[in-house]
Amino acid sequence: MILREMLVDDLEQVMKIETELFSPPWTKEGFFTYLTRKDAMFLVVEEKGEILAYCGLLMVLDEGDITNVAVRPDRQREGIGHFLMDSLIRLAEQQGITTIHLEVRVGNRTAIRLYERMGFTRDGIRKKYYTDPVEDALLMTRQAQKVPQN
Template identity: 40%
Template sequence: MEYHVRTMEERDVPYVSKIENEIFSLPWSEKSFIDAACNPDNIYLVCERTGEIAGYCGMWTVMGEGNVTNVAVHPSYRRQGVAEALLKEMERRAKEKSVTIFFLEVRQSNEAAKKLYEKLGYSPIGTRKRFYERPVEDAIVMSKIL
């Protein structure tokens, strides 16, 4: 399938928010996405297919470190390479900002995401106890050094 990964724009936020609300029990608000995407230090991307947003991701960058804040794919586009395309492009752009290490958290039970992150070179480095709510669950902290 052919996808187009590009910078998230304010006009994308209602569609991103729809996916966010469908997937997550504590979704980000539209304002949170706008604020994050408009910060020039951050990297927020969407992946489109035939004009429809299939997924999105985001990263905050500070002093050479990147914190992956969001990775989400619409259920109808899962297991089709969307998340991998988004993460690879986000990493490419982060390198341009001199980011040398990435961090992310993932639900302990999210086996599909953990496998993808490991495939892309992320390694587990710790646990954040009771990090997630609804349901309460630990987060596995993962990192990747470039």
């Protein structure tokens, strides 16, 4: 498996995963817009030319907002999501990000467990945040690990 930045050429495969997993899905144009921004980091996990997973982070000062995390349905539960999130967090911290926020459907227990294992804590609920179907969003935050100063 290779971790790398998402490229415009990846969007066909990314959109296939996006439309399979999310309702409503992001548009190809939406992804394209973020790929051109300097304050955005979008990563993919690739194996033999196939995109297995992707995620995105928007950065403002020392904070980041995770826009999406997706693992191809036939490759879930293999540790790819953990690898992707761990990589995203480390790369964000290298760029000075100390706080990362995300929201996730309250019913997505698998993702919530992953985020909690990655050090995210529950902050609150956004009522009826998601549509199709309508569902609350769980807000979560992760603070960078403090390195003791000698």
